[in-house]
Amino acid sequence: MGAAAERVTEALRQDVLTGVLAPGSRLTEAALAERYGTSRVPVREAVRALAADGFLELRPNAGATVAAVPVDDLADLYAVRRVAEGITASRCAQRVAAGRAEGLVAELSGIVDAGFEALAQDRPAEGARLNAEFHAAVARGSQAQSMTMVLRRVSERIQWAYSTTVAQQGKRAWTEHRQIVVAIAAGNEVRAGQAMERHIERSRASFHTGVRER
Amino acid sequence: MGAAAERVTEALRQDVLTGVLAPGSRLTEAALAERYGTSRVPVREAVRALAADGFLELRPNAGATVAAVPVDDLADLYAVRRVAEGITASRCAQRVAAGRAEGLVAELSGIVDAGFEALAQDRPAEGARLNAEFHAAVARGSQAQSMTMVLRRVSERIQWAYSTTVAQQGKRAWTEHRQIVVAIAAGNEVRAGQAMERHIERSRASFHTGVRER
DNA sequence: GCGTCTCGGATTGTATACGTTCCGGATTTC
DNA sequence: GAAATCCGGAACGTATACAATCCGAGACGC
Numbered sequence: 001m002g003a004a005a006e007r008v009t010e011a012l013r014q015d016v017l018t019g020v021l022a023p024g025s026r027l028t029e030a031a032l033a034e035r036y037g038t039s040r041v042p043v044r045e046a047v048r049a050l051a052a053d054g055f056l057e058l059r060p061n062a063g064a065t066v067a068a069v070p071v072d073d074l075a076d077l078y079a080v081r082r083v084a085e086g087i088t089a090s091r092c093a094q095r096v097a098a099g100r101a102e103g104l105v106a107e108l109s110g111i112v113d114a115g116f117e118a119l120a121q122d123r124p125a126e127g128a129r130l131n132a133e134f135h136a137a138v139a140r141g142s143q144a145q146s147m148t149m150v151l152r153r154v155s156e157r158i159q160w161a162y163s164t165t166v167a168q169q170g171k172r173a174w175t176e177h178r179q180i181v182v183a184i185a186a187g188n189e190v191r192a193g194q195a196m197e198r199h200i201e202r203s204r205a206s207f208h209t210g211v212r213e214r
Numbered sequence: 215m216g217a218a219a220e221r222v223t224e225a226l227r228q229d230v231l232t233g234v235l236a237p238g239s240r241l242t243e244a245a246l247a248e249r250y251g252t253s254r255v256p257v258r259e260a261v262r263a264l265a266a267d268g269f270l271e272l273r274p275n276a277g278a279t280v281a282a283v284p285v286d287d288l289a290d291l292y293a294v295r296r297v298a299e300g301i302t303a304s305r306c307a308q309r310v311a312a313g314r315a316e317g318l319v320a321e322l323s324g325i326v327d328a329g330f331e332a333l334a335q336d337r338p339a340e341g342a343r344l345n346a347e348f349h350a351a352v353a354r355g356s357q358a359q360s361m362t363m364v365l366r367r368v369s370e371r372i373q374w375a376y377s378t379t380v381a382q383q384g385k386r387a388w389t390e391h392r393q394i395v396v397a398i399a400a401g402n403e404v405r406a407g408q409a410m411e412r413h414i415e416r417s418r419a420s421f422h423t424g425v426r427e428r
Numbered sequence: 429g430c431g432t433c434t435c436g437g438a439t440t441g442t443a444t445a446c447g448t449t450c451c452g453g454a455t456t457t458c
Numbered sequence: 459g460a461a462a463t464c465c466g467g468a469a470c471g472t473a474t475a476c477a478a479t480c481c482g483a484g485a486c487g488c
Contacts, residue, residue, distance in 0.1 A: 146290055242470090451468085
């Protein structure tokens with residue numbers, strides 16, 4: 001993808017995910033082109049890409065609208081995410097045990113340390129970013145391409161629902177992250193998978209509370 | 215999406231899924247434009263769409279190549295599919311129990327009947343089509359949009375791996391389909407979900423055998 | 429007054445033109 | 459002889475122009 005197209009795609013994705021462009025908003029290619037300072041061609045590419053990810057709905061010859069936040073599907077998304085992330089964590093442990101994941105443990109440890117630091121300094125935005133980074137790193141490290149693909153979409157949709165409330169990464173989350181890294185570093189695939197599944201499940205539970213509190 | 219773009223996307227998808235365009239093949243937009251009788255613009259759209267689904271890999275300014283068939287990820291894909299399809303079947307039963315799924319049971323029953331007929335007449339291609347149709351109908355009927363989206367991608371990737379071997383729908387598959395429909399018709403969400411999960415698991419097992427026999 | 433039909437503006441869809449980037453081969457140099 | 463460099467062609471990336479399609483406002487008829 002060209003530079004402009006990529007830039008527009010990411011900008012538009014952020015604007016949708018953060019709610020700057022509210023669900024139901026009607027988007028015209030011309031307006032987006034002016035908003036992001038480019039022509040309609042890169043805009044088209046971005047719109048198509050986000051529609052494929054389910055963030056936009058588009059009707060033939062009638063433009064695109066921001067889709068509804070998938071609050072009703074949250075439980076489903078978490079169920080899939082739990083399985084998929086359990087697999088990726090398990091694969092990471094396998095690769096470490098086989099000596100084929102040089103640097104992975106160090107990378108994950110670094111993210112966890114940074115996460116605790118963000119927590120101590122009370123910077124929730126940084127913590128949320130590091131949280132996403134951690135799970136993305138596990139997915140990459142698993143070398144399971146299909147799962148990485150599926151997870152990116154699922155996680156983004158969960159994050160989208162999250163964005164309507166206050167996202168907060170508690171101390172427990174980072175403690176659990178650390179436990180997962182320990183299991184991966186030990187090359188224990190069973191424990192790594194189980195630890196990740198429990199982590200996702202608790203994440204779901206705490207989020208569910210947050211939603212109900214609204 | 216315009217008519218031309220949609221046509222090219224589906225044609226290209228079929229050509230990749232059926233192996234007409236072998237993995238590793240290098241694709242240029244100009245060549246595809248000529249092949250499908252249109253200009254480069256709809257071709258670009260199709261290429262981008264298939265790349266997003268993981269069928270093509272594209273490097274900036276250097277064109278697209280057909281990706282590798284995800285044989286190594288098959289176990290992972292089946293694990294996700296099992297959970298996701300269990301959920302959709304369960305949702306169908308819920309909706310039937312609530313009286314909100316008028317016509318769904320009839321639709322599913324019709325597909326199952328057709329499947330048995332294709333089986334009796336020994337038309338494996340028709341059987342494979344109906345199999346995909348059955349699972350797609352369950353996904354639609356569940357009204358779980360996120361799961362439908364995830365499942366489409368996962369199922370297509372599984373089908374892709376399948377296509378390199380001989381796809382065959384046995385009698386057992388259609389018997390299981392019928393059991394799933396019965397559970398849905400009864401509005402029994404637990405049994406519907408479990409029946410679907412078992413069905414997917416057996417499907418995976420029989421496919422695994424097929425792969426090893428190659 | 430309400431429904432329907434038609435027409436005009438607006439927006440998407442496609443084609444073409446041009447600039448930019450990348451890859452591969454030939455040349456040059458060490 | 460091998461490696462690095464440079465150059466030419468080819469393909470992608472973006473912009474612009476034009477055609478096809480759709481939606482809504484207004485007029486007309488009932």
